[in-house]
Amino acid sequence: MEPRLGPHELLHVFSFLEARDLLRAAQVDKLWNEVTSTTELWRQLCLRRWPSCRTSQMSPHSWRQYYLCRSELEFRMESGRPEKDFTCRAITGHKGLICKLAYISTSEYRCDGQEKSVVCTVSSDHTVRAWDLQEAVEIWSSPQQPAALVNLVTFPRLQVVVTVDEQGLIKVWKVEDGWECASFSLPASSSALEACHQPEGPFVLAACADGTLYMLTLPELQLLSRASLFPGNPPSLLCSPDSQWLLTFTQSSDLGAKVIHTRSLLLRQEEEPPVFQLLPVRLTSKACWVPLEAARLIVLHRSDNSEQLVVTTFELGTKKCKDSVGILVQEIASFPLPDTAVAPHLLKAHGSQVVLLVSGLQLMVFTIHGLQLAASQDHQQSITSIWVDESRVVTSSLDLSLRIYMWKKDGKWPVLKSCYHLLGGSHRWSSGFTHVECDSMSIVGVESRKTGTSVLRSYYFRMSRD
Numbered sequence: 001m002e003p004r005l006g007p008h009e010l011l012h013v014f015s016f017l018e019a020r021d022l023l024r025a026a027q028v029d030k031l032w033n034e035v036t037s038t039t040e041l042w043r044q045l046c047l048r049r050w051p052s053c054r055t056s057q058m059s060p061h062s063w064r065q066y067y068l069c070r071s072e073l074e075f076r077m078e079s080g081r082p083e084k085d086f087t088c089r090a091i092t093g094h095k096g097l098i099c100k101l102a103y104i105s106t107s108e109y110r111c112d113g114q115e116k117s118v119v120c121t122v123s124s125d126h127t128v129r130a131w132d133l134q135e136a137v138e139i140w141s142s143p144q145q146p147a148a149l150v151n152l153v154t155f156p157r158l159q160v161v162v163t164v165d166e167q168g169l170i171k172v173w174k175v176e177d178g179w180e181c182a183s184f185s186l187p188a189s190s191s192a193l194e195a196c197h198q199p200e201g202p203f204v205l206a207a208c209a210d211g212t213l214y215m216l217t218l219p220e221l222q223l224l225s226r227a228s229l230f231p232g233n234p235p236s237l238l239c240s241p242d243s244q245w246l247l248t249f250t251q252s253s254d255l256g257a258k259v260i261h262t263r264s265l266l267l268r269q270e271e272e273p274p275v276f277q278l279l280p281v282r283l284t285s286k287a288c289w290v291p292l293e294a295a296r297l298i299v300l301h302r303s304d305n306s307e308q309l310v311v312t313t314f315e316l317g318t319k320k321c322k323d324s325v326g327i328l329v330q331e332i333a334s335f336p337l338p339d340t341a342v343a344p345h346l347l348k349a350h351g352s353q354v355v356l357l358v359s360g361l362q363l364m365v366f367t368i369h370g371l372q373l374a375a376s377q378d379h380q381q382s383i384t385s386i387w388v389d390e391s392r393v394v395t396s397s398l399d400l401s402l403r404i405y406m407w408k409k410d411g412k413w414p415v416l417k418s419c420y421h422l423l424g425g426s427h428r429w430s431s432g433f434t435h436v437e438c439d440s441m442s443i444v445g446v447e448s449r450k451t452g453t454s455v456l457r458s459y460y461f462r463m464s465r466d
Contacts, residue, residue: 080420089136091456096125098454117442122149133458140178184221194239209234242294257284277327286347313368335370348388398432400424
């Protein structure tokens with residue numbers, strides 16, 4: 001009789017297998033079934049396929065279930081079979097245009113039957129509302145506010161949403177029941193809001209049209225600090241994934257983009273300027289942070305002679321300067337964009353070295369060094385927004401459709417596979433999609449109506465329950 005492999009030897013062999021092979025091996029006998037169920041095998045499979053898996057949130061026995069559930073969801077999102085893989089619902093309620101939406105449910109994948117997709121929206125009808133996408137119903141609506149609401153940020157852990165209106169009034173709302181729990185009035189109009197998470201707690205960053213940045217506590221909205229960024233110019237704000245860095249720039253002047261160390265906003269004295277560093281680029285128009293490298297920043301800007309658009313990637317760091325902290329900015333890659341009929345108006349990143357640009361109705365994918373990986377033109381009219389995560393890309397368009405793409409690993413660089421369209425309502429009533437957002441189980445688009453209102457269109461993906 002030939003000697004059999006023991007559990008330790010089998011575990012070593014199984015560590016080289018993919019999930020489908022482990023599932024087959026589990027059917028051989030009781031020993032193989034026990035070894036293929038080992039937590040560490042499935043943990044490594046999850047981390048290889050989805051690097052952003054949050055190990056701190058995972059119970060010791062849930063890695064196999066997590067892998068199988070998330071794989072099934074991605075299969076359904078890749079297939080996109082109406083009624084079989086997802087249900088589509090139109091959700092109405094707002095009497096004006098939806099200006100911004102964001103998920104308040106956590107974006108983490110769950111496989112416990114308690115999954116729920118909830119989004120919040122603000123509108124020109126002076127209200128903020130919360131919506132259950134699975135049930136396709138409005139959860140609550142705020143009373144009508146003094147002015148149109150123009151922006152929001154959500155804090156899923158606190159279950160609060162922060163809004164700002166066109167006059168600069170900031171408010172905090174409890175997601176459970178829509179209760180208003182704090183407010184703060186800025187001295188000028190504002191549409192720039194960012195969520196900032198520090199060890200001391202979550203904060204709200206808001207920028208006024210006069211160029212001043214405010215840091216407010218949550219949920220009380222108490223003023224912690226303020227700083228002048230670009231006097232007389234409304235700035236854009238973009239906080240890094242780990243909230244350590246804040247990029248701010250303005251498109252109304254030739255002032256350079258600034259990177260601010262957010263800890264300096266938290267710890268600074270009243271008259272002390274925050275720690276910042278100017279980026280060595282001119283006329284920044286778009287920027288994004290790289291998902292898998294918290295200190296990596298991609299910027300779309302004009303060349304020194306203003307004749308070309310250039311994509312430059314920077315790596316950020318800190319240095320000790322006497323009794324303070326300084327910022328190191330290192331350029332690690334740069335390339336000029338090919339001439340396009342329309343200048344890119346959307347910029348996103350994937351992984352650590354891939355950048356996506358949208359120009360009119362064209363989607364282009366490059367490495368940060370300028371190697372073009374893909375160029376597609378699947379829409380019939382201009383792309384209005386784009387969602388990118390580690391599994392997929394979703395674009396919305398004025399042609400009243402959403403386009404679904406899936407990332408595939410193929411050698412050194414990922415391949416973006418074009419899958420299918422999700423269709424909106426009737427062109428007779430609608431003028432196209434203006435926004436799209438996603439979480440682990442749903443896709444939601446904002447459909448603009450010709451009557452001057454917006455509706456939400458929810459695509460909720462089903463998962464079988466064995």
